[in-house]
Amino acid sequence: MTEQAQLPRVSFLGPAGTYSHAAALQLFPAGAQWLPVGEIAEVFAHVDSGAVDWGVVPVENSTEGSVLATLDGFVFSTLCVNAEFLLRIHHCLLASAATSEQGISRIAAHRQSLGQCRNWLRTHYPDIPQLAVSSNAEAARMAGTQPGVAAIAGKTAAQLYGLQILHRSIEDSADNTTRFWQIGKHCDTHSSGRDRTSLIIKARNEPGTLFRALEPFHRFGINLSKVESRPSRKSAWSYLFYVDMDGHVEDVSVSSALAELQQLAIEVQVLGSYPAAVTV
DSSP, rough: OHHHHSSOOOOOOETSSSSSHHHHHHHHOOOOOOEEEESSSHHHHHHHSSSEEEEEEEEEETTTTOOOHHHHTTOOOOOOEEEEEEEEEEOOEEETOOOOOHHHHHHEEEHHHHTTTTTHHHHHOOTTEEEESSSSHHHHHHHHHSTTEEEEEEEHHHHHOOOOOEEEEEOSTOOOOOEEEEEEEEOOOOOOSEEEEEEEEOOOTTHHHHHHHHHHHHHTTTOOEEEEEEESSSSTTTTTEEEEESOTTSSSSHHHHHHHHTTTOEEEEEEEEOOOOOOO
């Protein structure tokens, strides 16, 4: 068996040069057999089907909030979260040598990145149309082949697609950070002493349900760092609650709170317990 064949198979939102690619390189420093895809849903599909061992997906940005395609990916999937990675995001405005700054007619980027640079774009290019595309690397590819198109992407994309950097660090927030998850079919991480647990609470639509679902975490002294509702996508006006909390399912406090929810007949899907990441 070749060394390449022994490497894990990993899918991420591509093409090469995306921030998802950068996060994947950090999560798999020894290398991998890479499978870049065009949509986050495709990452879930490839992991679900067994075409790859792992997927790397963005889940949340410190400026623009949750990546909804990732949250919704768990609604019809049993995949779990094995690890997280925090990547500091520094955006650049890129263009080919054939496109001068005065010749920019469109600015392309992923929708989240356009939002992260909203104020900068309003100040510097208020009249230039913005084009949302599947990834920043796809925007960079377009900038390299279509005169007049500028892209928001990172320095790596500039190098990969032969683009010039017109402006650096154009993000509105200096501490702009995106959180990524490593997802798979089988996740088995043990308590590290500094962990995070993510889960979905499937609460009934009746008075007091959300209070009853969250009260045990307060009583057992568990900090909830995030609570967010999303449509269940299974019936109209039915909602799921995505929760991040400090701690690991192996911790007595967390396991006790989850057991109590089970006794209350509140359905919980644990997405995973994993070491809490620090920003790189």
